[in-house]
Amino acid sequence: MNAAEKPVIVADSLIGQRIQKKDAPEKAAGKTRYIQDMVVPGMLHAKILRSARVHARILSIDTSAAKALPGVHVVITAADVPDQQPIGVARDHLPLKGERVRSLRDEIAAVAADSEEIAEAALRLIRVEYEDLPIVAGPEDAIKPGAPLIHPAPLDAEGRPKTLPPKTPVAFAGKADNVAMRFDYTHGDLAAAEAESDVVVEDTFQLHYVTHCCMGVSGVIAEFDASGNLLMYSNTQVPFLHKREFAEYLDIDPARVRIIQPPIGGGFGSKLDIYPFEVICIFLARAAKRPVKMVFTREEEFLASPTRQPVLLTLRSGCRKDGTLTFRQVHTLHDNGAYTSWGATTPFVMMQTFSSLYRVPACDYHTTVVYTNNPYAGSFRGYGNLQATFAIEQHMDMLAEKIGMDPLDFRLKNAQDAGEVTGQGMTFKSCGFKECLTTAAERSDYRRKHADNIANRNARGPVKRGIGIASMLHVGGGAKIYPSDGCGTILKLDDFANVTLITGASEIGQGSETVLSQLVCEELGLPISAVTVVNNDTAITPWDVGVHASRTTFIAGNSAIGAARMAKAKILAAAARKHDCDEASLDLRGGFVVKADSGEAVVELARLMRSLHFSDKAELVMTTFYYEPPSVHQDKGFKGDVSAAYAWATQVVEVEVDTDTGIVKMTKVTGTHDVGRVLNRLGLEGQIEGGVVMGQGYALTENLIVENGVTRNPNFRDYKLVTAPEIPEMDISFVESMDGEGPRGAKGVGEAPSICIAAAAANAIYNATGVRIFGLPFTPEAVYRALRGVTSKPHWQAWKPE
Amino acid sequence: MTTIERYAAPKSLDEALGILQQGEVTILAGGTDLMPQTRAGRIAFKPTLMNIRDVAGLSGVVLDGDALRIGALTTITEVLDDPLVKEFVPVLAEACDHFASDQIRNAGTIGGNINNASPAGDTLVPLIVLDAEVELASKPNGSVTTRCMPLAEYFTGPGRTRRAAGELLTAVRIPLPKPGHVARFYKFGTRPALDISTISIGIAGVMRDGALSDTRVAFGAVAPTPVRAKQTEAALEGRRLDQSTIEAAANAARDEVNPIDDVRATAWYRKELIHNMTKRMLDHVAQA
Structure with a gap:
């Protein structure tokens, strides 16, 4: 290339652009191969027999007829797996139940057969004899004195409690009461703060069951090779944690467990834990010496995948006449269901909202999580924050009304600013909260509409309009829950300057592949199409803690940038050597090494890569990076700066309430999110739109009806997801607070958009009708009853241990 | 099985x-x-x-004398799009527009919707207020015979009808409405479609000098079958459609239905909806 021909490459940035998700064409064309589509040669199909009783002793299980059915390879019960270990955060859950069933989802036996049809026929041949036990149908029943125990301690032959070694898991040792977990947090002088209050409000809020409704139902394929190494095709969101846990349950070296994730048809937190079906599938594969595939039916997905945790929540809040918040006191009762999964630990997030969303001098928080015979609760996008925000943001409106202050001004007066350290020790290095409040309010014309709607409450006509506001605080820079909150990246450039980005971060539909590619391309001056992402095989990818806590863009993004910057440094150093110039004067743009000041091309990157490779000092560009955020673990009092950054959002919801039917139509959502910085604008908008709809479902339509331990509506006919025509108009805007630690300034946003909707909808219904509703969901009948004054207000006497 | x-x-x-x-x-x-x-x-x-999908002559909408004849195999989509249906009985097209999803409408037939005999069947309430009859064919002695029966008398319980085992429903016949005929359909739901009725209401009659005659009112999902509401009809028949008539009819409607509690709604709420929406529909008829 002579000097005259050298092109000049103009600096260009991918940041903030609208970039199509890398997996979109395949998914839109129906070509993505989910676990449902996978066929492993020689595989068997498995089905689980679940309990026919809510709470019962198992007297006998007869599998002989099932075993005799042609095409059946293996039938297992608890008796066949004496080595099974309890799963779950409290180690209270044996995958196969041998002596007692505690909920209708409980697994009693499993079959592996030549086809799903044969496996199903075999299930019908299994005979189980039960002896019914009294049902604990709700959390209030669970804490009554003399309540039946869900996990009673085993007795010896003489009926005395068995002596067991210390630290024996709950699954074997039992529990003397129905309390699964307790959380107690406090800061400030509550009594003094209450004495200073001019106004105090106290209400009980009731939050209901919903479930994730992933379009891709749960599924797994397990197989052992001839040496006893386990390979799993799994939809998990946390492959590296599971690799270790499965090894523990099987008593094998974790090095012998490999997890491959086919494209995942939705996670939303549901795939953060290990569930019985996965362990059972492994047992079947071990016994059958064949690969075994197990995929849920939709009904099974409703009955046996986790739920969001139902909560009874009593909140006391106080403020002074001038609008200064004084204190909050919270007691909650969580329905754990029969076993403990992550749902029990949502108070970690709930207490952050109470202690730190607004400045509050005193906060006293108590949760009791109790066992019942209901479905058990897992983690779900927002992780307790929807419930906490529902209560707190209604109280913000109620306090404002009591002191005669505008609800927006009241919030602005108490909102956090950058630089604040909260009572819980969270440090807000970047904080766009006030800008979120003012932007969302201005864009929605909140103040004017709020006043107009109140004035129009008694106007003619059955349909009333309302507008409501709510805000949220959530972790936006990971969450230090595990020993590490890090993520590793391996990056290589080939001879054509194509990049393979090997990351620990899983793609669950949230768009991580795209945003990580974008961050790498931004460093290396390449188009998105130059990147191939490998992210689904524990034998290849470096460690990552998993997809949760809205952490992937932040943590995996910083990790990818780290690896890309190392590659860039290596490339520029090599280019400087070859072209005899200072590497500091060079940059990467448009697939070329260029002079940074003029943009004049020095050498095409692909050509440079080949010249490095095919030389007498052959060299490849391959780098690795591990990013660990500068956050800390909480102390025993739940204090500590647990995330490297915090995300903020305000959402304004507008509704029309038909007072003849109780139908609440959500007409518009105006959302302003402090995302640090917009990376992929298209991906971000999609993430927020989806989250808003999930929040809308939580607020208005979704309701897993559980009565006396029985799920009444395990189908999409009666469990109502929001359908396309019901989705409101949306106005989504962003505050770019440029977080100093975030990748290119960005913060996490995955969970944020679903958090405020129910709270804002509650405030909007009040604005429209003057009726405040303390329980979810706002289904037509519930709203109609409230409007007619025939609803009893949720009530709960906060429970304190003796 | x-x-x-x-x-x-x-x-x-x-x-x-x-x-x-x-x-x-x-x-x-x-x-x-x-x-x-x-x-x-x-x-x-x-x-x-x-x-029976390949049976000839069971599909399509035709004018047959003073009636509209809709073949049993006519799909819900075909009914929805049919120009004769739009012209003479638009209320039936409206009901089809609230019916399940496009995929279901493309496969599901009007004869199937009738014979499934769900108390919440979407086409049943409008067909009843349109005085539709079902046409039943059989071949008891080697030759084909046909009988007709008013749809309002056809249903005997959830999933049960008066169709004999040897009979096939071949068509539904709707008499062409008289001049001044009005018909309204309401299906309660939070979704425009893809919803099982919590209640549905059909009202029809001939509007003359501010009063309804030949009044027909039917309700869905408030009894084991879709039902004619005779007392509500009586409260309306021949009376000037003013506020007191409307209120009396809405009260009669609430009093004469006897719904159940189920996973979708309580009986109390269903009765409230019947009252409120009957009133709203009659208000609209009066204002039209």
């Missing part, structure tokens, strides 16, 4: 009725109710499964 021993796909009505006459036949048309219900164990297959 019974296994299907024989599958038949007759091409002519004669052939189909012959198979039906032999007994123990499950009839398959669109399959949109039959398949989920057999899978869920609520309906058992009989030994013969007869697919």
